[in-house]
Amino acid sequence: MRLQNKRVAFLLDEGFEDLEFWVTVMRLREEGARVIIMSHDGKQEYHGKNALTAKSEVSVKDVKAADFDAVVVPGGWAPDKMRRYEEIKRFVKEIYDAGKIVGLICHAGLVGISAGIVKGHKATGSLGIKDDLVNAGATWVDEPAFRDGNLVWGRVVADIPDFCRELVAAIERP
Numbered sequence: 740m741r742l743q744n745k746r747v748a749f750l751l752d753e754g755f756e757d758l759e760f761w762v763t764v765m766r767l768r769e770e771g772a773r774v775i776i777m778s779h780d781g782k783q784e785y786h787g788k789n790a791l792t793a794k795s796e797v798s799v800k801d802v803k804a805a806d807f808d809a810v811v812v813p814g815g816w817a818p819d820k821m822r823r824y825e826e827i828k829r830f831v832k833e834i835y836d837a838g839k840i841v842g843l844i845c846h847a848g849l850v851g852i853s854a855g856i857v858k859g860h861k862a863t864g865s866l867g868i869k870d871d872l873v874n875a876g877a878t879w880v881d882e883p884a885f886r887d888g889n890l891v892w893g894r895v896v897a898d899i900p901d902f903c904r905e906l907v908a909a910i911e912r913p
Contacts (some may be wrong), residue, residue, distance in 0.1 A: 741911045748834070750827060750850070751778045751795050752882030754816030757787035758845050758896050759766045763811060766903040768770050772910065777802065779824040788815045800826045804833035809910045814845025814865065814895075822853035832856060835889060844884075844893030844902050851880045851890070861887040863894045887911065 747767055750875055751760070751782040767774050778785065781798035781850045804810075812818060831854040835841050843851050849871065852856045858876030869879050884893045884901035891909045893902025 741907060742767060742770040742772035745772045745910055746806060747772045747774050747910065748799075748802070748807045748818075748830070749822055750799070750812045750831075751776055751785050752817035752820040753791055754811050754817030754820065755783050755785060755787050756817075756845055756896065757789040757791040759813040759815065759847075759893070760793060760898060761786065761791060762899050763842075763844070763903055763906065764856075765815065767910075770907055770911075775802070775807075779821070779827055787882065793861045794804045798826075799824075799830045800844065802830075803822040804830055804857075804872065805836065807834060807839065807911070809840035809842060809906075810834045811842035811906065812844070812847035812850045814847050816846070818849040822850050827897075828853075828854040838889055838912055838913065840889050840891060840906070841891070842891045842902070842909075844899070844904045846875075846897050848892075856890070860890055861885065861892070862890075863892045864895050865895055 778795035835856040852875040860879035881899035
């Protein structure tokens with residue numbers, strides 16, 4: 740249980756990528772992390788791209804970034820929705836600014852862009868956001884998963900195992 744006593748915020752919105760959400764949540768829980776699922780509006784059920792559902796436990800407005808060791812953003816269509824909420828961007832930026840781990844996979848880089856945390860970093864994700872990342876000042880890298888500073892990047896669904904390995908190692912030893 741490498742992540743015993745670690746608290747990880749997991750952001751959620753409509754259209755999340757089912758596997759990037761659930762596999763990562765389960766992997767972190769398997770390592771003993773306390774995963775808190777949150778959204779911009781609190782307790783609500785959301786639907787993934789492939790029909791799985793997940794429920795937010797709390798609104799990001801009602802928590803403090805200082806109480807968490809990391810935040811993870813799954814891909815899918817959800818990041819394009821999440822990036823519209825000031826409270827989401829603020830929370831992610833506060834985690835980042837505190838030197839804590841921010842995990843971004845697939846389209847989640849959109850949240851990182853809007854939070855203003857990708858400039859000067861290596862980045863990956865779905866090819867659909869490559870130009871967005873580059874235009875935001877990141878350096879595109881076509882690799883399955885890696886860590887750059889306190890950002891952990893995953894490319895796409897097929898790379899979830901690599902992303903989870905990088906994420907667990909980073910949260911264990913920030």
